[in-house]
Amino acid sequence: MKKNLNIRMVIFIAIALSSMFVGVAVAGYNNFQRAATYLAITSSFAMFIVLLDIRQDRVLKGFLLIATGVIYQLVYPRFFYVFVDKASMPGDLIDHFEIYSQVILLACAGAGGSIIAVYADKTSSDYEPAAAIPPLNELSVIEKNVIENTRHIEQLTKSTSQLNKKLDVLLITTVLAITATGIFILLYFLK
Incomplete structure (x- = not known):
């Protein structure tokens, strides 16, 4: 396990989280619905990449990905629509945001489930290790x-x-x- 702190990842997390919460709030408050929507989509995808790249125990990482996808789907749209007026948004933007929220849920659940499945396969009783060189x-x-x-x-x-x-x-x-x-x-x- 890598003990040192990956500076690029910390900066990437800081930028993604600040864009996801502060940037979207500022853009939505100033009636830039399109900018807020695409900023939310981009920053949530960046956070998905960060979650995939963290070094963590497989089961914990899998559950973290699944939980993040579910929490994102349930909580983030409510936060988003506090700052972005849904009534004044173009119909295509509403569709983009809702579809992308579902994609994030499915991606997180699929990746998390796959990571847990790999762990389950390696710890099963009929696991056969690779042949020796x-x-x-x-x-x-x-x-x-x-x-x-x-x-x-x-x-x-x-x-x-x-x-x-x-x-x-x-x-x-x-x-x-x-x-x-x-x-x-x-x-x-x-x-």
Whole structure:
């Protein structure tokens, strides 16, 4: 299990949650129904991706996905329609939002159920583990090439993790710069 904190994921969660609750509320309050609807759709999809990517025990992750889908379907539309006037929304937007809410429910339930099913399969009494790899001298030329290529993949994995660390720094710097610019613009207009 990975112990260190994934900065990109934390930033992604913060942006998705703030868009889902603050951004939608502000857009809906200012009568931007289309922007509020598409922001709600995009941020809820981002949260679905975050839930899929978290490192957690399989059963707990599966139940978390299922519960999130059900709670989203039951609670979020009520929150959404507090800030967005349903009567003034175009009919296609209402359909988009309601259909997408059902898609999120089905996606969360399907993914959560699948994760739990994989766990149940691996812990069942008739589970058969994969066959052991024979010694190198008994392998064919193709199998030896596959093993050699696997070593190259491990090197690529190390290089990728180094690039991820550099990308984290770049992402944090960019978010801070955008936030600072937004604050300065806001202060400029408030004068």
